[in-house]
Amino acid sequence: MSDVLFDAPGPRGRRRMVWINIVATLVVAGIGVFVLLRLAEKGQLAASLWKPFVQASTWTDYLLPGLKGTLEAAALSIVAAGIFGLVFGLGRLSRSRTVRSVAGLVVEFFRAVPVLLMMIFFYLGLNQLKLVSPQDVPLVAVVAGLTLYNGSVFAELVRSGVHNLPRGQREAAYAVGLRRGQSLRAVEVPQALIAMLPAIASQLVVILKDTALGYIVTYPELLDAARRVGAGNGNILQSLVVAALIFIVINYALTRLASLLARRLGGRTAGRTSAAAPALTVDVGKG
């Protein structure tokens, strides 16, 4: 689309573009230089504030264990959310009206409630019930909150994935004598899952980012580690930047993986593959 907003420029247009480009570069670079100068003025660029990040102990004692916590919570959540999503997604496809509407209600509810609210609830509730050992409570709370929200998103993906398959897939399954359940299991859901894969990779970015909410319920993850590094060295600004960069690198790789998957898997399913993270549109009552 954007390629037709402007013509391929002619000689005069090219000259003008060079000038605009130079001016724009100067403006963008100017903003960057201004920020750096202000930081330098406050002594924030001093090597001593960045030095902890080239010392092995900062990484082995704080950042890597924090990253491990983040990845652990994300990995547990993705597995649990996958199961939750499959169960409730199939529930929304059920022929029984009751099952359909219960599954629909659960999914819509957990998609509308902030993840942080659920984490705080589980954190305080589990502490009270003493079902799990106290040091595991934050992890379980983070995973539970992430599972309920992202599982609902996955349920929606399963449902829309099956709905978006061409009708001929089911008709062909019926034609060779499969029943509805068999058709879902052997023909429709597998293709829907392949079509979902890129969107799942995109949702992984959301899960990974949301593990940082664990900071609020005292889960020892990357943000918490960065804050402790910052508190120890008086460089919280710098350590938050480092933590953010770690997240950006991982998430950027996941985003690239998602679009790679979307291109690669297109031929292996009758559904459409899209790297876009699923939309949150609320459609109550469509069961």
Place this chain on the structure above:
Amino acid sequence: MHSGYLDDLGTVLGQYDVLAAFWVNIQLTVYAGIIALVLGTLLALMRISPVPSLRWAGSTYVTLLRNTPLTIIIVFFVLGMWGQLGFTLGPDFPTNFFRLSVLGLAVYHAAFVCEAVRSGVNTVPRGQAEAARAIGLGFWPTARLVILPQAFRGAVAPLGNVLIALIKNSTVAAAGSVAEASGLMREMIENSSSVILGIFLVFALGFVVIVVPVGLATTALSRRWAVAR
């Protein structure tokens, strides 16, 4: 659930101003939403412009901000910008934390607004831009008179999704010491843990009551404003 449960819950709810806490979330959403809309549209314009450096700056902003956890951004503004640099936006602590959190929410969601507007631009058929070019309009008149008016109508649904995400994410301002709904819920549960489930359901339903109508309204609007093609 014994019969006294609802009475207990009622007593607890009577002791706190739940509506005021939700009002803070709505205010966070409105202020951050307006800033994010302006900033995001500007970024989208940069990303579709013919100037390479602006395109690069726009997409770099989106890549960086979209992949950073919102919690880090809010903590960055409150602990980093204020705590370490002494950057203040208000006369007293609550106002300062509120405004810093609004800024954090705004810069984060601007990246998503940019993507939503861009997806709106993608709904405008090539022929529209080609026709605008054919009658001699340059980039700016094409964008302003032909593309953006249609793009915004096509972007209503994705923008609605950003708004819903923003409403829910306003709770993350708790990481910036803003007294909002999730913080109040925590305080209430800690003080009256016997009705924990009831308190959670009240707050959860509060968000459902805000989010669902917004979702239904933006879906309806996106249908009504869709450009018939």
